[in-house]
Amino acid sequence: MTFSTDPGSPPVLEARGVNKEFPGVKALDDVSLSLHKGEVHALVGENGAGKSTLIKVLTGVYPQDAGQLFHHQVPVTFRSPGAAQAAGISTIYQEVNLVPTQSAARNLYLGREPRTRLGLIDFTAMHRAARELLDEYSIRADVEAPLASLGLGTQQMIAVARAVAIDANVVIMDEPTSSLEAREVETLFGVIDRLRARGVAIIYVSHRLDELYRICDTVTVLRDGKLVHTGPLAGLPRLQLVATMLGRELLAQTKRHSESDEQSEGPYAEPVLEVRNITRRGVLDNISFAVRPGEIVGLGGLLGAGRTETGMAVLGAQDLDAGTVAVDGRVVRAGSPSASIAAGVALLPEDRKLEGILPSLSIRDNIVLAALPRLSRAGLVSDRKVDEVVATFMKQLHIRATGPDQKVGTLSGGNQQKVMLARLLCLNPKVLILDEPTRGIDVGAKTEVRVTIDELAAAGLAVLLISSETEELVDGSDRIIVLREGQVTDVLTGDRLSEDELVRAIASVEPDTSEEPTDD
Amino acid sequence: MMPGGDGSVVTQEPGSPGAHAVRPSGRLPSTFTRLMQRDGVAALTALVLLLVVGSLLWPSFHSLDNARNTLLGNSYIGIVAIGMTLVIVSGGIDLSVGSVFALGGVIGVYGNNHGGVLLAVAMTVVACGAVGLLNGVLVGYFGLAPFIVTLATLFGVRGLVYQLTNAGATTASVPSDSTFAYLGTGTWFTFGVPVFLAIGLYAAFHLTLGRTPFGLAVQSIGGSESAATLMGLAVRRVKVSTYVICGALAGVAGMLQAAQLVSASPIIATGYELQAIAAVVIGGTLLTGGSGSLLGTAAGVVLLGVINSFIVELQLDSTWNNVVSGGFLIVVVVMQRLLNYRRST
Numbered sequence: 001m002t003f004s005t006d007p008g009s010p011p012v013l014e015a016r017g018v019n020k021e022f023p024g025v026k027a028l029d030d031v032s033l034s035l036h037k038g039e040v041h042a043l044v045g046e047n048g049a050g051k052s053t054l055i056k057v058l059t060g061v062y063p064q065d066a067g068q069l070f071h072h073q074v075p076v077t078f079r080s081p082g083a084a085q086a087a088g089i090s091t092i093y094q095e096v097n098l099v100p101t102q103s104a105a106r107n108l109y110l111g112r113e114p115r116t117r118l119g120l121i122d123f124t125a126m127h128r129a130a131r132e133l134l135d136e137y138s139i140r141a142d143v144e145a146p147l148a149s150l151g152l153g154t155q156q157m158i159a160v161a162r163a164v165a166i167d168a169n170v171v172i173m174d175e176p177t178s179s180l181e182a183r184e185v186e187t188l189f190g191v192i193d194r195l196r197a198r199g200v201a202i203i204y205v206s207h208r209l210d211e212l213y214r215i216c217d218t219v220t221v222l223r224d225g226k227l228v229h230t231g232p233l234a235g236l237p238r239l240q241l242v243a244t245m246l247g248r249e250l251l252a253q254t255k256r257h258s259e260s261d262e263q264s265e266g267p268y269a270e271p272v273l274e275v276r277n278i279t280r281r282g283v284l285d286n287i288s289f290a291v292r293p294g295e296i297v298g299l300g301g302l303l304g305a306g307r308t309e310t311g312m313a314v315l316g317a318q319d320l321d322a323g324t325v326a327v328d329g330r331v332v333r334a335g336s337p338s339a340s341i342a343a344g345v346a347l348l349p350e351d352r353k354l355e356g357i358l359p360s361l362s363i364r365d366n367i368v369l370a371a372l373p374r375l376s377r378a379g380l381v382s383d384r385k386v387d388e389v390v391a392t393f394m395k396q397l398h399i400r401a402t403g404p405d406q407k408v409g410t411l412s413g414g415n416q417q418k419v420m421l422a423r424l425l426c427l428n429p430k431v432l433i434l435d436e437p438t439r440g441i442d443v444g445a446k447t448e449v450r451v452t453i454d455e456l457a458a459a460g461l462a463v464l465l466i467s468s469e470t471e472e473l474v475d476g477s478d479r480i481i482v483l484r485e486g487q488v489t490d491v492l493t494g495d496r497l498s499e500d501e502l503v504r505a506i507a508s509v510e511p512d513t514s515e516e517p518t519d520d
Numbered sequence: 521m522m523p524g525g526d527g528s529v530v531t532q533e534p535g536s537p538g539a540h541a542v543r544p545s546g547r548l549p550s551t552f553t554r555l556m557q558r559d560g561v562a563a564l565t566a567l568v569l570l571l572v573v574g575s576l577l578w579p580s581f582h583s584l585d586n587a588r589n590t591l592l593g594n595s596y597i598g599i600v601a602i603g604m605t606l607v608i609v610s611g612g613i614d615l616s617v618g619s620v621f622a623l624g625g626v627i628g629v630y631g632n633n634h635g636g637v638l639l640a641v642a643m644t645v646v647a648c649g650a651v652g653l654l655n656g657v658l659v660g661y662f663g664l665a666p667f668i669v670t671l672a673t674l675f676g677v678r679g680l681v682y683q684l685t686n687a688g689a690t691t692a693s694v695p696s697d698s699t700f701a702y703l704g705t706g707t708w709f710t711f712g713v714p715v716f717l718a719i720g721l722y723a724a725f726h727l728t729l730g731r732t733p734f735g736l737a738v739q740s741i742g743g744s745e746s747a748a749t750l751m752g753l754a755v756r757r758v759k760v761s762t763y764v765i766c767g768a769l770a771g772v773a774g775m776l777q778a779a780q781l782v783s784a785s786p787i788i789a790t791g792y793e794l795q796a797i798a799a800v801v802i803g804g805t806l807l808t809g810g811s812g813s814l815l816g817t818a819a820g821v822v823l824l825g826v827i828n829s830f831i832v833e834l835q836l837d838s839t840w841n842n843v844v845s846g847g848f849l850i851v852v853v854v855m856q857r858l859l860n861y862r863r864s865t
Contacts, residue, residue, distance in 0.1 A: 061750070080752065080754075081749060081750050081751070081752045082752030082753065082754065083752075084752075085751075085752040086752070091750070093750060097744075097746065097747040097750045097751070098744070098747050098751075099739075099740040099743035099744045099747050099748060099751075099810070100743060100744060100810075101739070101742070101743035101744075101810035101811050102736075102739060102740055102743055102810075102811075106736060106740070110736060110737070110740055110748075110751055110753065111733070111737075111751055111752055111753055113733050113736060115733075119732070120727060120731040120732060121731050121732060121733065121736065123731075162751075
């Protein structure tokens with residue numbers, strides 16, 4: 001650590017032209033990053049942009065396919081997280097990555113335990129050192145208690161203390177504040193300032209723009225695995241940053257839109273879904289909205305703004321601290337997905353591979369799975385009815401396959417998604433929540449799925465559309481609710497229903513002042 | 521967004537969405553509950569209770585003879601349970617120990633008869649450690665499920681033992697006055713040599729598990745493998761080591777029993793894996809890994825032995841032994857569950 005401290009100094013850690021491919025996905029495409037002493041470097045991008053992959057390459061979790069890492073300008077290859085840590089690159093992961101069954105002290109010193117002369121672990125010294133370390137960062141915790149008995153915020157702070165205590169020259173923080181209380185965030189920022197003063201370089205990943213502008217010097221933006229921007233953060237308008245992350249040019253173009261004005265008092269003035277003041281500490285903050293039959297309401301915002309959580313809350317899959325969800329005017333018991341489903345709510349999960357599709361089963365089985373009780377008489381499944389239902393949906397949703405017996409795993413992504421939709425429709429829902437319905441499917445199929453969604457709304461369903469794609473939201477919604485850190489910050493209707501406005505709303509910038517970040 | 525009055529961070533966040541449900545109104549656990557939660561204390565307590573009750577009921581129960589026999593008879597499974605404890609604490613399981621035990625006996629006798637006691641020990645440790653290495657590499661480096669891998673070696677090694685002994689037709693025996701036989705039949709202070717060897721191994725591995733970085737790594741891997749990996753621990757190497765140790769110890773135990781019997785039997789130790797697992801669990805080690813103690817395992821082993829003595833004293837048919845042991849195991853697991861439940865409230 002005998003390097004000069006001026007900003008123009010050679011980088012502490014550098015990645016040049018890194019490529020990383022997973023089966024079917026190019027996670028990193030020629031990405032470079034350089035990190036200097038005493039710099040706090042923001043790494044931002046939407047879901048799937050490649051941030052996590054880049055971090056994992058930098059810390060020896062994944063080997064890169066191409067490109068080179070340099071540590072103090074020396075080419076390096078970290079074969080394991082241990083090797084990266086030994087070189088002084090320390091990481092705080094988004095999920096607390098400590099051992100829950102072990103004490104705080106053991107977690108702090110795991111892998112570099114103080115020893116007695118006999119070579120055994122010196123627990124007395126370890127506990128004393130742990131107490132001193134936690135004191136230094138104003139973290140109050142019993143260092144001998146199992147980690148699992150401490151609060152999540154405290155656990156995260158202990159992870160920070162561990163990362164920092166390893167004589168690190170680079171500290172990588174992946175959304176470190178996501179489980180912290182406001183006070184703890186302040187403590188963390190204090191730690192970051194001290195590290196910066198000590199000359200430690202920091203990579204800071206967060207979706208909270210306020211945090212970024214407060215503590216970061218530089219920013220690198222990734223999108224779809226590519227580096228799209230890197231430079232100082234101070235002069236970069238917030239709006240520009242968000243536009244870069246989302247990949248939208250700032251053009252004053254308004255997309256064509258459904259003629260029917262959402263404020264019309266048509267035949268469907270009575271909302272079928274009413275969400276009132278739902279709150280979940282640290283996740284959702286007093287969110288209210290209503291959806292009428294035939295209406296498509298979009299939920300926009302950056303990753304982590306509470307979009308998916310709102311959808312899960314409507315389905316009853318989240319316990320709420322306050323607020324209610326009502327379907328057809330009747331309040332549905334919170335925390336019970338089965339009650340919500342019975343009331344007519346259906347949700348298409350964000351990750352269909354993990355949470356939905358059964359690839360080894362046929363289209364028929366996948367579609368009728370959840371609806372079998374309704375399709376059977378006296379406990380026996382009526383094949384005739386099942387065939388009818390399956391044929392109807394395959395036709396209505398234009399599912400292209402050799403027949404109802406084709407295994408779903410062999411279908412294209414778009415057709416898989418339609419099978420998932422058909423399964424939900426089997427339940428005769430009134431409210432359909434679609435979480436990223438077109439993620440991971442090719443462009444042609446995207447359009448088809450979007451058309452299908454339009455048709456379903458036209459048939460009288462109330463649709464809640466969650467998407468990271470501004471175009472999809474603007475084109476597909478009658479109204480867009482914009483969320484930020486669990487709060488509704490804007491609702492876009494009528495003339496304001498444009499990608500431009502959406503980007504502005506997500507960045508929390510007033511329509512006419514596209515300069516300087518506005519702090520709350 | 522100002523720091524709190526004293527600028528510090530709150531420790532307990534009741535109701536925080538942690539993986540372990542934290543109740544807002546959690547009372548502090550009683551001293552008794554906390555004591556029982558210490559690894560192994562519950563098994564030790566039960567053991568002492570049984571010993572007291574048995575001694576009060578039957579004069580012959582607390583005889584030195586009974587102690588000698590119980591300890592000697594359980595020293596072999598006791599040594600097996602040491603390795604099993606390490607494997608289970610690290611989050612794995614080893615079903616092959618019974619077969620490896622038999623292999624240890626056969627190899628040990630062979631080694632002794634072809635070069636003496638030192639060769640016997642060396643060959644046993646290497647051969648049985650190699651089985652453990654196979655288990656460990658398949659589990660650690662190929663990511664296969666330990667249950668399946670060690671089930672396969674359970675069959676495979678037992679088959680190998682039959683092969684080596686021509687399906688039991690050739691019984692190799694050792695001279696009863698050899699040094700090798702002394703390892704099993706000798707006595708110190710009237711207690712069998714294997715008892716002291718077992719106690720020595722328990723002491724050594726107690727320190728290893730509790731007081732060395734390796735032991736801490738074993739516990740941490742069982743607690744959260746992903747966290748241990750990201751913290752830079754050599755997860756795969758540690759996992760392999762636990763299986764190697766487990767295999768080698770099972771082999772040594774088998775060799776010692778062969779020394780006691782002055783011959784190797786290919787059919788010996790079937791079902792030892794389950795006995796060892798039972799002893800480990802009764803000793804307070806979580807089957808899910810993450811924490812455990814060899815003190816507890818030792819108590820668990822002796823406890824199962826004492827239950828056997830009870831059956832004998834009650835003059836019940838020895839077939840009741842497994843029924844009672846099984847029932848006891850269920851009681852222990854339910855207790856663990858209850859204690860853990862209280863721990864998380």
